[in-house]
Amino acid sequence: MKRILGIGCLAGLAAGVAAALFAATVGRGPIQDALALEDSISHATGGTHHEDLFGRGVQEVGGAVGLILFGLALGVAFAVVLAAVGPRLVDPTPLPASIRLGLCGFVAVVLVPFLKYPANPPAVGDPDTVNERTLLYFAALGLSIALTWAVWRFHGGIAMAPAVKAWATAGLYCAGLTVIFLALPGNPDPIDAPADLVWRFRLASLGGLTVAWTTLALVTGTMLSRPSARA
Amino acid sequence: MGLVRGWRLCETGCMEAHALPASAPALPHVDVPVWAWALVVLAAVVSYFVMLENGVVLSQVSETLHEFFHDGRHFAGVPCH
Numbered sequence: 001m002k003r004i005l006g007i008g009c010l011a012g013l014a015a016g017v018a019a020a021l022f023a024a025t026v027g028r029g030p031i032q033d034a035l036a037l038e039d040s041i042s043h044a045t046g047g048t049h050h051e052d053l054f055g056r057g058v059q060e061v062g063g064a065v066g067l068i069l070f071g072l073a074l075g076v077a078f079a080v081v082l083a084a085v086g087p088r089l090v091d092p093t094p095l096p097a098s099i100r101l102g103l104c105g106f107v108a109v110v111l112v113p114f115l116k117y118p119a120n121p122p123a124v125g126d127p128d129t130v131n132e133r134t135l136l137y138f139a140a141l142g143l144s145i146a147l148t149w150a151v152w153r154f155h156g157g158i159a160m161a162p163a164v165k166a167w168a169t170a171g172l173y174c175a176g177l178t179v180i181f182l183a184l185p186g187n188p189d190p191i192d193a194p195a196d197l198v199w200r201f202r203l204a205s206l207g208g209l210t211v212a213w214t215t216l217a218l219v220t221g222t223m224l225s226r227p228s229a230r231a
Numbered sequence: 232m233g234l235v236r237g238w239r240l241c242e243t244g245c246m247e248a249h250a251l252p253a254s255a256p257a258l259p260h261v262d263v264p265v266w267a268w269a270l271v272v273l274a275a276v277v278s279y280f281v282m283l284e285n286g287v288v289l290s291q292v293s294e295t296l297h298e299f300f301h302d303g304r305h306f307a308g309v310p311c312h
Binding site: 001005019020023027031052053054058059060062063064065066067069070072073074076077080081082083084086087092093094095097110113114117118119120121122125126127130131133134136137138201204205206208209224225226227 | 255256257258259260261263264267268270271273274275277278281282283285294295298299300301302303304305306307308309310311312
C-alpha cells in the first residue's frame with residue numbers, strides 16, 4: 001500500500017508538472033488575450049479597474065503551483081482507487097489496469113463535468129454567481145462519479161450473458177448521463193467574450209487535463225510494473 | 232502470473248493473437264486500510280482549497296488563495312469569478 005501511494009505521489013507530481021507546462025505554453029495565449037479583453041471592457045465602461053492583488057508573474061507561478069498541488073492530490077486518490085479496484089479488473093496487470101482506470105477517471109472527473117459546465121477564460125464569469133456555479137460544478141462532478149461507480153457495481157454484481165450485460169451497462173450509463181444533463185440547470189452566466197477566444201481557452205484547458213491524466217496513468221502503471229524489492 | 236495479449240504476423244500474413252509472458256505480476260488483492268481512504272479525503276480537501284474555495288469556508292484568506300492560484304483554477308476548468 002505504501003509503495004503504490006509513493007508511486008501515486010510521484011506520478012501525480014509528474015502529471016501536475018505536465019499540466020503546468022502545457023498551461024505555460026498552450027494556455028498562456030488565450031489567458032492573456034482574455035485578460036486584455038477584460039481590461040478593455042472595464043476601461044470602455046469607465047469602471048474603476050479593481051486593484052490586482054498579485055501581478056501577472058506571480059499569478060502564472062501560482063497557477064503552476066496550484067496545478068502541481070492539484071496533480072499531487074489527484075495522484076494520491078488515483079493510487080488508492082487503483083489499489084482497491086485494480087485487482088478486480090479484466091486485466092489486473094499494473095499498466096493495463098492503470099490505463100483503464102485513468103480513462104474511466106478522465107471521463108468521470110474531467111470530461112462529463114466539462115461537457116456540462118465548460119471551462120471559461122478570465123473575461124467570462126460574474127463574481128456574484130461564483131458560489132452558485134461552484135455548487136453546480138460540484139453537483140455535476142459528484143453525480144458523474146456516483147454514476148460511474150453505480151454502473152461499475154451493476155456490471156460486477158449482476159449475472160447476464162456477456163453481450164447483454166455490455167449493452168445493459170452502456171445503456172444504463174447513457175441513461176444516467178442524460179438524466180444528469182437534463183436535471184442540472186445551465187451555467188447562469190452570459191458569455192459575452194468572442195466564441196473564438198472562449199473555445200481556444202476551453203480546448204487548451206481540456207488538452208492540459210488530458211495531458212495530466214495520461215501522464216498520471218502511464219507513470220503509475222509503468223512504475224508499478226517494475227519489480228519491487230518489497231512485494 | 233497474468234498474461235499480456237499481443238499480436239504477431241503468422242506465416243500466411245494474417246494477424247493472430249498470441250500470449251506473451253507478462254513482465255509484471257497482477258496487482259495484488261489488498262485490503263485498502265482506512266487511513267488510505269482518509270488520505271483520499273485529505274486530497275479532496277486540498278483540491279477544494281486550491282481549486283474551488285471562493286469564500287464559503289474562509290472568507291478573507293480565500294481571496295488571497297483565489298488570486299494566487301487564479302490561472303491554475305481557470306486552466307483546470309473550475310468555476311471562477
